[in-house]
Amino acid sequence: MIVFDLSCSKGHRFEGWFGSSDDFAGQKADGLLECPTCGCDNVGKAPMAPSVPAKGNARAEAGDEAQQMATGDMPSAVRKALEGLAKAQAKALENSTWVGDRFAEKAREMHYGEVDEAPIHGRTTRDEAEELSAEGIAVAPLLVPVAPPDELN
Structure with missing residues (x-):
């Protein structure tokens, strides 16, 4: 399964679950995708921020407690x-x-x-x-x- 962030032409964002990228493309081509908020069938992939982990040897700056917790480091x-x-x-x-x-x-x-x-x-x-x-x-x-x-x- 793959999850895509989707959006309709009216700006509503939602996620869709697909068996593969080809499955998404096939459903889009067949007009099977629609916005759950407004029913619009002009749906495409929304821009997504990639989840990139910090390098293993990188350290969060002092004072950035949230980043330290996210990377597994313990606050000082x-x-x-x-x-x-x-x-x-x-x-x-x-x-x-x-x-x-x-x-x-x-x-x-x-x-x-x-x-x-x-x-x-x-x-x-x-x-x-x-x-x-x-x-x-x-x-x-x-x-x-x-x-x-x-x-x-």
Whole structure:
């Protein structure tokens, strides 16, 4: 399918869907196209602005937040906030032990006095985290993803 922006001789713009460019040309030649607004059968392709992506190595100018978002770049204020958040989280985890998939188990052991309390971080499911919270065990998600130590270079 191909979509064309169309317009009638009275200036109404609309879009039309066709199987191919030849399909559009055939329908136009057979007089099958008409404006949905006024019924005019003098219909043709309207000028269209091409969608040209930015070069991969091009950067949006500072301050052009909309362009940055359109090209996938993050606005500088958001980038700075996330960098600050990542640094704060890294600092908080400096004295924390990675317990991997055994997070819920280790948190329960500490909560119920089976082992000494210590800062830990690891993985758990949302359901398991909600169960821990329901048991009165304080848990919080990490806002910035953390790579397990065995997966670091």
